[in-house]
Amino acid sequence: MGLKEYTFTEKIDTRSGFGVGLAELGDKNPDVVALCADLTGSLKMNAFKDAHPKRFFQIGIAEANMMGIAAGMTIGGKIPFTGTFANFSTGRVYDQIRQSIAYSHKNVKICASHAGITLGEDGATHQILEDIGLMKMLPGMTVINTCDFEQTRKATHAIAALHGPVYLRFGRPKMPNFTANLPFEIGKGIVLQEGTDVTLVATGHLVWEALEAAKILHQQGISAEVINIHTIKPLDDALILQSVKKTGAVVSCEEHNFLGGLGESIARVLATRLPKPQEFVATQDTFGESGTPAQLMQKYGLNAAAIVQKAQAVIYRKT
Amino acid sequence: MASLETLQQLVPQVRRDILRMVHQVNSGHPGGSLGCTEFFVTLYNHIMEYSSHFDMDGKNEDVFFLSNGHISPVFYSTLARSGFFPIEELTTFRKLDSRLQGHPTTHEGLPGVRIASGSLGQGMSVAIGAAETKKLNEDTNLVYSLHGDGELQEGQNWEAIMYAGAKGIDNLISTIDYNKQQIDGSTDDVLPLGDLRSKLEAFGWVVIDIEKGNDIKSIITGLDAAKAASGKQKPVAILLHTVMGNGVDFMMYTHAWHGKAPNDEQLTSGLAQNEETLGDY
Numbered sequence: 001m002g003l004k005e006y007t008f009t010e011k012i013d014t015r016s017g018f019g020v021g022l023a024e025l026g027d028k029n030p031d032v033v034a035l036c037a038d039l040t041g042s043l044k045m046n047a048f049k050d051a052h053p054k055r056f057f058q059i060g061i062a063e064a065n066m067m068g069i070a071a072g073m074t075i076g077g078k079i080p081f082t083g084t085f086a087n088f089s090t091g092r093v094y095d096q097i098r099q100s101i102a103y104s105h106k107n108v109k110i111c112a113s114h115a116g117i118t119l120g121e122d123g124a125t126h127q128i129l130e131d132i133g134l135m136k137m138l139p140g141m142t143v144i145n146t147c148d149f150e151q152t153r154k155a156t157h158a159i160a161a162l163h164g165p166v167y168l169r170f171g172r173p174k175m176p177n178f179t180a181n182l183p184f185e186i187g188k189g190i191v192l193q194e195g196t197d198v199t200l201v202a203t204g205h206l207v208w209e210a211l212e213a214a215k216i217l218h219q220q221g222i223s224a225e226v227i228n229i230h231t232i233k234p235l236d237d238a239l240i241l242q243s244v245k246k247t248g249a250v251v252s253c254e255e256h257n258f259l260g261g262l263g264e265s266i267a268r269v270l271a272t273r274l275p276k277p278q279e280f281v282a283t284q285d286t287f288g289e290s291g292t293p294a295q296l297m298q299k300y301g302l303n304a305a306a307i308v309q310k311a312q313a314v315i316y317r318k319t
Numbered sequence: 320m321a322s323l324e325t326l327q328q329l330v331p332q333v334r335r336d337i338l339r340m341v342h343q344v345n346s347g348h349p350g351g352s353l354g355c356t357e358f359f360v361t362l363y364n365h366i367m368e369y370s371s372h373f374d375m376d377g378k379n380e381d382v383f384f385l386s387n388g389h390i391s392p393v394f395y396s397t398l399a400r401s402g403f404f405p406i407e408e409l410t411t412f413r414k415l416d417s418r419l420q421g422h423p424t425t426h427e428g429l430p431g432v433r434i435a436s437g438s439l440g441q442g443m444s445v446a447i448g449a450a451e452t453k454k455l456n457e458d459t460n461l462v463y464s465l466h467g468d469g470e471l472q473e474g475q476n477w478e479a480i481m482y483a484g485a486k487g488i489d490n491l492i493s494t495i496d497y498n499k500q501q502i503d504g505s506t507d508d509v510l511p512l513g514d515l516r517s518k519l520e521a522f523g524w525v526v527i528d529i530e531k532g533n534d535i536k537s538i539i540t541g542l543d544a545a546k547a548a549s550g551k552q553k554p555v556a557i558l559l560h561t562v563m564g565n566g567v568d569f570m571m572y573t574h575a576w577h578g579k580a581p582n583d584e585q586l587t588s589g590l591a592q593n594e595e596t597l598g599d600y
Contacts, residue, residue, distance in 0.1 A: 068444020071448060072452070073448040073451055075377060076449060076452035095438050104425050105425060106434075
């Protein structure tokens, strides 16, 4: 079975996809408002701010207040998009999100950049690796982690059309932009490569690494199916089960702690429906550190080489 | 707009509701509820403009947010007796499958509630958000909120107070229940609040004291003054000087009844002090 070829013309950050998507949304939907806690440039919210100054709210360095204001703004029909780093979008304001947004079922879109370890040199204070777990545990919260510029742009549009709280996770490093021709539907995974020996389920920045891993495995005579799960909650159980039924083994790939992440969600589905061997490409219950994104992905086992190794290991466990 | 006589009839009846609700389930927060009874009755029956049909968006009507959600008994009784839901539903307070949860929530769809509260310090931010949306919608109605004084120890309030002052949120009237009590004792013993008026004014707020916070006429005068002060580029705060447990002699002037229900004998005594004016639920 041959591999599909994915090409890209440029590497660009996922946060820029959010910025472009938000500006487009602002033009077409007058109810969309944006709130930022002193990180307008980092979140690429300037285009929205310049085009719609009355609908842009600079909150200052006060994330708890921002989440509460966003919850209140829904009362009267606005669709607030909050923007700050993933750490300050989740852990810092967990109780505000829990009570004023999730429990109150407010139509707030929590948009979080600089997620994961690849924000790089700023180090562990800013490298949140627990945010997917925090957000997916909240009843009613939709959790999305996008893999490139185009997917982030499309997701930004899609979440505006979904009524209810959403956590949209993206990041800082420049990644291959390859999903322009792929559909985006909340809750629907995407089969990027078809294979028979192992299923690689990847989210966020590790999707490209999973495609690279599939190429290496192909050279080794291993046929890997690659699935992009952008919506971690609600999870596309059916697609994962269908694939693992065929391949009999799975490797989950994410820039997150193995506790609480996508991998655990997949393990829950398999444990209850189709017990099969699984390996986790994720951080191992550790904080990050300063370094370049590539150095960190190498050190913490979050790249194509790590995925290849785990794929070999999980295939060995099948027999 | 209800007459003074109607308001005066409502107050003891709401007090009876509060006492009976918390007694029935042997839990809940009577002290702060009783202290704010005159305020709630006046706000909902004399001050606020709202539609008889509850709509979450509250466009072109005044909206209210209770930040100190533990005083849900007075909120629920007032809402029921202002027509938001059947008065009989007060019997379900804090029971399984009820819309009247221990702390107010939108989760079960109780009319009149627009946000969950209970974890303290979040309501002012929410009220500011609703006020910002009213401005975007060119809706000239007002946003009211109520906060405990001890609640101001939560830092999020001061983020919100700074924002509202700096951004001139002048369609917001936030009332502080200034009873100077909290669970562990007086606010002065636990963590002194300092000069609240000066603090709020320093953040750019207009501050109005209602010295007699359990007197209906004083509340009307104060709220009317707050309304008159709105729309002038500054948020408005009311320091509502109340007595916790007001109207039930053994519950007054102490923090002891913050979150404690009366026993049978105490209920009888409390009810004897408050006439059944409009019929118990």
